[in-house]
Amino acid sequence: MRVYLLFLFFLLIKAISAQTIISGTVNAQNDGALTGANIYLKGTYDGTSSDVNGRFSFKTQKSGNNTLMVEFIGYESFAKEVNLTGTEINLLIELKETFSRLDAVTITAGTFEAGDKKQANTITSLDMITTAGAAGDVFGALQTLPGTTTIGESGRLFVKGGDSEESQTYIDGALVHTPYISTAPNTATRGRFNPFMFKGTIFSTGGYSAEYGQALSSVLLLNTNDMPTQDQLDISVLSVGPEVAGTKLWGKGAITATLTYNNLQPYMNLVPQNFEWKKAPESASAAISLRQKTGKTGMLKLYASFDDGKFKLAQEDLTQEKMVDFALGNRNMFINTSYRTALNKNWVAATSASFTADADDVSFDGNQFDKALKGFHLKQTVSNELNEKVTFRGGGEWFSRSVEQSYQTVADTFVNQYDNNTFAAFAEAEIYASKRFVTRVGARVEHSSYLKKTNFAPRLTAAWKLNETSQFSMAWGWFHQNPNDDFLIYTNKLDYERADHYILSYQSAKSGRTLRTEVYLKDYRNLVKQNSNEFFVHEIYNNAGSGFAAGLDLFWRDKKSIKNGDYWISYSYLDTKRDYRNYPELAVPTFASKHNLAVVYKHWFGELRSLAGINYIYSSPRVYNNPNSEKFNSEKTLTYQSLDVSWSFLYRQNIIFYVAVTNVPGFKQEFGRRFSDQPGQDGLFKSSAIVPGSNRFYVIAILITLTQKGIENQLDKIQ
């Protein structure tokens, strides 16, 4: 009864107070009604939400001066003084969109970003690993993206009409001097790094920021994983050898140690090979990865790896018309470290450094050819978010490179070497005019101690968001790179090579579907020319070369139309010619395919606990030079085609079986012909076809993860 009385008492209070009705409409500035906006009187419990038409109305007992608040996610809060007198108040309220970089326009010209954070990513880290034909190789997976050309006899990245050495790879900001493993001439290589070391990847096929120099065509930025989350032991047994990795955590740090041994001998005994191997490729490597958190925001990362590999095969010497042995031994040490910390509320500093020592010992027909490289890179960057719309970045770099090549025949020894230190500084500002328009303006200066020359490179990018789903981007810039080692060991009377990029790109992404188109023009100048075959004479080199590359890239990704299925299609059209090195004239280079197509499909079969992948790669015929022909680079290779499949089966949550086969239909693959150095007695150069090591490649693997809980798996390791 008392309860009832009190309840009445409430009602009574309500009845006797003067009531004011507040009503109105909430709209977005330059846009329609906002549904669900929160409207209330500050410091009271009186309020309501706007309906589907943005309309609202509520009553209040309060009187006198009050503040009316209107709030909605993604919009700036609105406050208005109202005087409550009992007369109805009607308001038309317009909310202004807040600026948030997360959903603001991003620069996409030339850039493919892979990470797990954002929905808008065109490809993710997982894609890097689960692409069928890539067989767990980062560079292999990137060759399914537009702007790249698959060059079967190289395996390296060739981007938008650029040579492979025009692409650079960075790990946590520091340069990787030797990203690829050493292989025999005309055989495909792979990356040195395991793709699941990386949490994010940015692949820029042009127009990149002033932070990156010494690359004419592209930069690949790999960011390693942060702190592991638990102690674990990973055991992988592949058809080419075993790998064991152990992770141990402590307070604010963690260490992972990895041992890998590969030997292709047992595999090659089973699968027919096109080469005559005297000693199958064998390699052993050890790697250590260290993570340490410091203070509130600091993170120190260290990665060190040691590799030792060797092989021997018999190749036909076309000049001498006999089989000769080609043996290679490679030792590689790589250390990469980075430290990142917030200096204060606005400034963030990042230091990264890498050191590479690489030695190739090649013996060929009794001659010894050794190449040693010592590389060092140190980079310091600072960045400051001056305000929510403007970010400044700047920094300095020191690249050191020391190369020694020695050639030893029965009679003689020739040693050539050079040391170079390149110092660079860069600065750039990223400025959002609004949520829809951003520009990035930057510049870079480099000085080489060996070339004794300085270059200046301006860069400019802008992006304009048309609506929620689509945007335009453009990029322009000058890009410089030191000439190739093979020239610098003979001369320093050379200038930087240069490429100017012009890129225009359009991207539309809507709920699981992404379309990208890009047109570009690259203008090459100052390319190194070699005017005679006497490569050891320094006077024959100059920077008189030039060239161009123009093209169209298309990318379509659809994660939505097929349930549990996901596919992407990349197509690139490339038109390019250049006059460089020993080319007699402006000609299509040997690494350019006019048409490139990649179709990648993945399907998750829940009941079978399996992820299946299939992909098809097509590259139109390339040119190669036949010295028996009058015309330079006039012969055509076969079309390149490959259809690859993979199957990953989750046996237990911590045990995965994996099988992959490349070139299932057995498309004939041939990458042109190689010719003898000297013509024979009939005046003709002898030749033989360049073919891959085998017609198909098979991978079988078992991946086991052991943890205390025993449930962690290597799903993200499926290759």
Added chain:
Amino acid sequence: MKTSFITLIITLIALTGFSQKPEYYQAMGESLGQYASCKTPEDFQALGNRFSMIANNEKEEWLPIYYHAHCYIIMSFMEPSDAKKKDSYLDVAEKSLKQLETMVPGEAEVFALQAMLYTARLVVNPMERGQQYSMLIGQSLGRASALDPSNPRAKLLKIQNNMGSANHFGKDPKEFCGQATDLLAGWETYTPKSQLHPAWGKDQAEELVRSCR
């Protein structure tokens, strides 16, 4: 009948704290009463707005922030397809949860809700987020049950997640049916600390048991 029952509860709740913060208890009681009538994401947004308004007035109370986050997580589950929208609702919920973590660091309900948030994140894209978020869910649930081993919401989310991942990996989710039945049977034995404290979850537990039949 049901309405008058709810009115009675609201009044009771209002009375319990009447001496100190009558408006707070009344507003909370009314808002909690609205849960049952929320059908669409818009309804939950309006309710979330209520809780946000209450939170603005009562800076020391964590429950309005808790329910605000809860409403936005539900909105994310209700959104049919737009992944960007789902994530934007969860961004709002995550902000509230971060606030709660420092406000009431020893509250099991907060970590249980955090597990629910991570589940919602995972659901947006299980293929890509599965690995990362199933681990985070495990961590949050671990913390929740360490703080309060009998918390039924932590148990509920654990069973839901186990069944979900069993489905994903092609195993039989029925192996968790026993746990679900036990949870439902013992639901009423857990007494929330006050009438304003979280009590939700019985419907979902019933649903789990139903799915087992």
